[in-house]
Amino acid sequence: METSNENAAFDALSDRVRRRILAVLGEHGELSVNEIAAQVSSVGRTTVSTHLRVLRISGLVRERREGRNRLYSLDTEGAVRDAFVYLQTILHRAVDDIDVSTAEGATREGGRRTG
Amino acid sequence: METSNENAAFDALSDRVRRRILAVLGEHGELSVNEIAAQVSSVGRTTVSTHLRVLRISGLVRERREGRNRLYSLDTEGAVRDAFVYLQTILHRAVDDIDVSTAEGATREGGRRTG
DNA sequence: ACCACACGTGAGCATCTATTGACACGTGTT
DNA sequence: AACACGTGTCAATAGATGCTCACGTGTGGT
Numbered sequence: 001m002e003t004s005n006e007n008a009a010f011d012a013l014s015d016r017v018r019r020r021i022l023a024v025l026g027e028h029g030e031l032s033v034n035e036i037a038a039q040v041s042s043v044g045r046t047t048v049s050t051h052l053r054v055l056r057i058s059g060l061v062r063e064r065r066e067g068r069n070r071l072y073s074l075d076t077e078g079a080v081r082d083a084f085v086y087l088q089t090i091l092h093r094a095v096d097d098i099d100v101s102t103a104e105g106a107t108r109e110g111g112r113r114t115g
Numbered sequence: 116m117e118t119s120n121e122n123a124a125f126d127a128l129s130d131r132v133r134r135r136i137l138a139v140l141g142e143h144g145e146l147s148v149n150e151i152a153a154q155v156s157s158v159g160r161t162t163v164s165t166h167l168r169v170l171r172i173s174g175l176v177r178e179r180r181e182g183r184n185r186l187y188s189l190d191t192e193g194a195v196r197d198a199f200v201y202l203q204t205i206l207h208r209a210v211d212d213i214d215v216s217t218a219e220g221a222t223r224e225g226g227r228r229t230g
Numbered sequence: 231a232c233c234a235c236a237c238g239t240g241a242g243c244a245t246c247t248a249t250t251g252a253c254a255c256g257t258g259t260t
Numbered sequence: 261a262a263c264a265c266g267t268g269t270c271a272a273t274a275g276a277t278g279c280t281c282a283c284g285t286g287t288g289g290t
Contacts, residue, residue, distance in 0.1 A: 007131065014129025015248080016122065019201075026205035033267060047249055049268060068257045068266050076206055084206065086134075087199040090141040091191055130278080148237060162279055164238060183236050183287045 005059075006086035009079035012058035017043055018051045022074065025061060030073040120174075121201035124194035127173035132158055133166045137189065140176060145188040 012018055017040060024039045025031065031039075037048040052072055055061045059078035064071045074080065127133055132155060139154045140146065148167065152160040167187055170176045174193035179186045189195065 006134070010125070010128050010134060013125050017248085019121070019125060022205055026208040034265095043248085044250065045267080046251075046269095050248080050250095053268075070267065074205065080202060080206060084199070084202040087195060087202065090137055090189065091195060091199060093141040132278085149235095158278085159280065160237080161239090161281080165278080168238080185237065 005079060006082045008058040009060065009083035009086075012054055012060050012079065013083060015051065015054075017047065018055055018060075021048065021051060021055065022060065022080070025072060025074045030064070030071045032069040032071055036072065120194060120197045123173040124175065124198035124201075127169055127175050127194065128198060130166065130169075132162070133170055133175075136163065136166060136170065137175065137195070140187060140189045145179070145186045147184040147186055151187065 013022075020040055020042075021036055024036055028035075033049055033052065034045065036052070037043075037045040040048055052061065052063075056063055056072075059082075060075055060080050061072050061078075062075045064073070128137075135155050135157075136151055139151055143150075146154075148164055149160065151167070152158075152163040155163055167176065167178075171178055171187075174197075175190055175195050176187050176193075177190045179188070
């Protein structure tokens, strides 16, 4: 039933700050810890560092060293994808004719909730 | 930066039992609390009930009453989709030419992890 | 009315986890 | 060598969350 390794993925994705970090990395591609911390701002650098560790161990981001910096970037083939696949599978099983591509349009919807 | 309402979605998805419940609902379509609890088995009925509450409030599942039962089913247009879109967006931003449809193939991959 | 069944809820415990400040290490600079 | 900068790590604290038991409510059956 476990689609793949989404366990590690969702565990990592359960935190807002981490999600924020991922979003930032998704936009900028590759950043140093300080640069990331600057954009997150809700928490200190130490916290960001700790979160990056979780994200790395979970296979969501990659680390590359350059001088005295550590550049982080999204691991697009890692756990993020596992989580993606998990959701995709669930959605597919639920309604077979779901057009996944239309999900992109839903981006603008905003959200109904607790309907 | 917040793609949509993925916050509530990922908060709900952060728990294994809840993910399990969603998977079960994805397969069977509509089940009563006891039926769900029977398939989860790692926790008691009460716990399942509590989780269903979280899933419902978060907009991941729907509830329908029938006699003295409460049938739950996946809300395919709710938060599950928001989470899906969030991941999709991140993946798209990271690598523009990513072929999302191939993710389905990744289902069989299994997983590398903590490289 | 009475009893069984299906659930939801609240209190109490046990755990986990996020956050931060202090400190250590490696690299680049002068 | 001495020093500044960028990060990771550790320990302690505070807050969040899951699990279960006991109990309350609503529905069906006899």
